[in-house]
Amino acid sequence: SQQGEEDPQALSIQEGENATMNCSYKTSINNLQWYRQNSGRGLVHLILIRSNEREKHSGRLRVTLDTSKKSSSLLITASRAADTASYFCATAVIGGYQKVTFGTGTKLQVIP
Amino acid sequence: SAVISQKPSRDICQRGTSLTIQCQVDSQVTMMFWYRQQPGQSLTLIATANQGSEATYESGFVIDKFPISRPNLTFSTLTVSNMSPEDSSIYLCSAGKRAGGTDTQYFGPGTRLTVL
Numbered sequence: 255s256q257q258g259e260e261d262p263q264a265l266s267i268q269e270g271e272n273a274t275m276n277c278s279y280k281t282s283i284n285n286l287q288w289y290r291q292n293s294g295r296g297l298v299h300l301i302l303i304r305s306n307e308r309e310k311h312s313g314r315l316r317v318t319l320d321t322s323k324k325s326s327s328l329l330i331t332a333s334r335a336a337d338t339a340s341y342f343c344a345t346a347v348i349g350g351y352q353k354v355t356f357g358t359g360t361k362l363q364v365i366p
Numbered sequence: 367s368a369v370i371s372q373k374p375s376r377d378i379c380q381r382g383t384s385l386t387i388q389c390q391v392d393s394q395v396t397m398m399f400w401y402r403q404q405p406g407q408s409l410t411l412i413a414t415a416n417q418g419s420e421a422t423y424e425s426g427f428v429i430d431k432f433p434i435s436r437p438n439l440t441f442s443t444l445t446v447s448n449m450s451p452e453d454s455s456i457y458l459c460s461a462g463k464r465a466g467g468t469d470t471q472y473f474g475p476g477t478r479l480t481v482l
Contacts, residue, residue, distance in 0.1 A: 289473070295475060297458065299472055299473070302470050344471070354411075356409040
């Protein structure tokens with residue numbers, strides 16, 4: 255079964271608004287990564303957060319990690335139409351030799 | 367970072383045939399993986415491609431159906447054998463590269479396979 259469950263499954267917002275996506279997972283992890291996928295293309299790596307980190311920023315992206323709750327969130331601020339994509343979290347378990355397991359994904363639509 | 371290319375980018379195949387997908391990384395990497403993404407779904411790991419030894423398959427995937435090769439640290443192939451329409455998916459190669467103690471995974475653009 256999938257390691258990660260994401261919610262919401264789909265999200266539609268207006269351009270300029272913030273978008274928040276959540277990811278929950280089941281077992282202890284080494285790190286958690288967020289990816290973006292545009293319309294069935296390859297995955298673009300957005301950000302990696304390690305298990306001993308609580309928050310990370312990259313441009314308009316902010317990722318938090320709460321290992322006690324086994325959850326992470328991805329916040330995209332001031333969204334743009336170009337942010338329309340599917341977003342996936344992926345977890346690497348301890349001793350998993352860099353193997354990652356993907357969540358179910360959130361489909362984000364940003365309306366111009 | 368690592369840049370990954372895949373060939374072919376897409377193909378339409380007949381039932382019962384086989385297709386080999388190539389994955390090339392622009393630098394040496396420790397780990398390479400193959401994923402399948404069925405229409406509208408998330409990614410599922412097929413196997414870990416091990417350099418110089420047999421691939422490690424995940425539950426539900428077998429070597430006879432998805433033979434994998436990894437002759438060196440930058441190249442791997444995945445064959446989808448005896449295809450059926452249920453094999454229609456996007457197949458993605460990824461590579462794990464340790465940088466600064468982290469294990470970032472990078473993905474190729476994917477191969478979109480349609481089986482008729």
